[in-house]
Amino acid sequence: MDQEPSLEQVIIDCRRGSEKGFERLVDMFASRCYSYFYRLTGNAATSDDLLSELFVRLCEKIGSFKGGSFEKWLFTIASNIFHDHLRRQYRYRRLLDAKVLEMRQDHPPARSNDEAMDRVEKMLRRLDDDTAEVLMLRFYGELSFKELAEMRSEPIGTTLSKVHRGIKRLREMLGEERG
Amino acid sequence: MASDKENLKALLLGFYDEAEADAVERDIRWADGAMADWPRPAPDPRFLARIKARVRAESLGRRRRRALLRTLSSVAGVAVIAFAAYSVFRSAPGPAPGPKALLPVSTWAIEVESDARLAEISAELDELAASMKELQIDISAPESNAAHGREGADNKTTMSLDDFWKG
Numbered sequence: 001m002d003q004e005p006s007l008e009q010v011i012i013d014c015r016r017g018s019e020k021g022f023e024r025l026v027d028m029f030a031s032r033c034y035s036y037f038y039r040l041t042g043n044a045a046t047s048d049d050l051l052s053e054l055f056v057r058l059c060e061k062i063g064s065f066k067g068g069s070f071e072k073w074l075f076t077i078a079s080n081i082f083h084d085h086l087r088r089q090y091r092y093r094r095l096l097d098a099k100v101l102e103m104r105q106d107h108p109p110a111r112s113n114d115e116a117m118d119r120v121e122k123m124l125r126r127l128d129d130d131t132a133e134v135l136m137l138r139f140y141g142e143l144s145f146k147e148l149a150e151m152r153s154e155p156i157g158t159t160l161s162k163v164h165r166g167i168k169r170l171r172e173m174l175g176e177e178r179g
Numbered sequence: 180m181a182s183d184k185e186n187l188k189a190l191l192l193g194f195y196d197e198a199e200a201d202a203v204e205r206d207i208r209w210a211d212g213a214m215a216d217w218p219r220p221a222p223d224p225r226f227l228a229r230i231k232a233r234v235r236a237e238s239l240g241r242r243r244r245r246a247l248l249r250t251l252s253s254v255a256g257v258a259v260i261a262f263a264a265y266s267v268f269r270s271a272p273g274p275a276p277g278p279k280a281l282l283p284v285s286t287w288a289i290e291v292e293s294d295a296r297l298a299e300i301s302a303e304l305d306e307l308a309a310s311m312k313e314l315q316i317d318i319s320a321p322e323s324n325a326a327h328g329r330e331g332a333d334n335k336t337t338m339s340l341d342d343f344w345k346g
Contacts, residue, residue, distance in 0.1 A: 058234075
């Protein structure tokens, strides 16, 4: 029977340029990375694009992985891609707003063409972007508080209190829904 | 699950007291459970197949580029070695070139010709000096004797003018 190779072996294969290695990496992480993108963007097409960009960038940068937590390294790239997307979207929105103002139409629906949001997504929308991102990194990236703090270059106590505040807010929202 | 990767209680006790740490830990574990229960969005399998194809192409392209780079650097290395070897053998010891080989023959001819002209000029100068001696003008003491000579000439001129006025 074919034994599944360990993550270390897959990374070694990828560094050697093995196509099989990259395919295994896609199988291992695509779902978690997609969930991370989807929960933050709320759009399947955008999440597909970002996921594709992530794996292409992974292909380019695998040689620079110096060991340590692979998840932390991978989700740092994912987070950078997400922030690049936000910057692009912000520029696009500004252009769009200017155009809309010019045409004297005052109904810029922020997410009109997005899919129907599920309950989790609705709750995440009500959190600020930073808290939502740190929660998604915690749960989909499966990063420890130490890894999260290192990734965000902030003290571990700050990360801890941010995550805890976010969780408390989620609980409150669930309580509001039930009540 | 992220909570399994760390000693959550020990970490929380570094920031909260016992009771608070318990409450925060409960919240975090509740969130872990809730996130696991909530639907996890998954990518379309066809899209994953497309990503794999793209990654495969990217990896193949990178391998080709790397092979090309390796070949180019090998060729460059061989070229450098060949050039170095050529430089070493070219500068091997042999007969050193003489000065005549460095300067054209005409240069020496000009010098010889100039020497002859110089001798001619100094002969002329000697001749001139001799004739001046004859005229009792010493050219080696220009300040004293030449002044006398000039004085004599002036006297001669004055005398001629006196004769003129005398009629």
